[in-house]
Amino acid sequence: MRTSWWLLGVALAAPPEPVTTAPLAPSLHQAMAERLRIVSQAREAVIAGNMEGVHDAARALERVPAPPTRPEWADFVVDLQLFTTAARGATSVAEAADAVAAVTQACARCHERAAGGPDLTSSALPPVTWSSDVQMSRHAWAMSWLGLGLLKPNDDAWRRGAQQLADEPPPTTARSEEIVALEAQLRELGARAVTTQAGPDRSVVYAQLLTTCARCHMRREGE
Numbered sequence: 001m002r003t004s005w006w007l008l009g010v011a012l013a014a015p016p017e018p019v020t021t022a023p024l025a026p027s028l029h030q031a032m033a034e035r036l037r038i039v040s041q042a043r044e045a046v047i048a049g050n051m052e053g054v055h056d057a058a059r060a061l062e063r064v065p066a067p068p069t070r071p072e073w074a075d076f077v078v079d080l081q082l083f084t085t086a087a088r089g090a091t092s093v094a095e096a097a098d099a100v101a102a103v104t105q106a107c108a109r110c111h112e113r114a115a116g117g118p119d120l121t122s123s124a125l126p127p128v129t130w131s132s133d134v135q136m137s138r139h140a141w142a143m144s145w146l147g148l149g150l151l152k153p154n155d156d157a158w159r160r161g162a163q164q165l166a167d168e169p170p171p172t173t174a175r176s177e178e179i180v181a182l183e184a185q186l187r188e189l190g191a192r193a194v195t196t197q198a199g200p201d202r203s204v205v206y207a208q209l210l211t212t213c214a215r216c217h218m219r220r221e222g223e
Helices: 026-047 051-063 071-088 093-114 135-151 155-167 177-195 200-221
Strands: none
Touching: 026 051, 026 093, 026 135, 026 200, 051 071, 051 093, 071 093, 093 135, 093 200, 135 155, 135 177, 135 200, 155 177, 177 200
């Protein structure tokens, strides 16, 4: 599966050591919460194969005010702007998946530097366990945790979503050969994600997962 390595070039550098920063102002917290909402929206648009939704999310992300200038954040802000522009200009699901994964990884590198990121104890996050017998709901739950694990970054959140996909049993209802193959690929990518270490390699697997989900959903719509 193709991956736009140029999108991930900046992220390939070793992450800097975390630093202690002053508490974020309320307005900055609001901006970060809005970014999380929009990045999640972009992920869902890619999964649905909705290119217009991806472009809309990218434009919305560009409109969120940039954080106050802090020297240790400057490079990450540039990265975020670069990858957001790539998402806005994506012409295929695979390009959109690469761009959204790169945006998420750019957020993660900044969070790591600033010792920040979303609160993983928030009631707004997906539940820790999932008991639904609806396959697509389980997949959505897993992708939500993978996205949060990449963006925070947080190993437990990442592996929670990855393990769910890896352990997903094959469907018992009739499927076309292409759908069966895509679902098998999703399980294989989930298993690979379980053992993928934090850093740019996770964004590569995440983009592949997003693309696989999108291909499956678009194929189902055509049946």
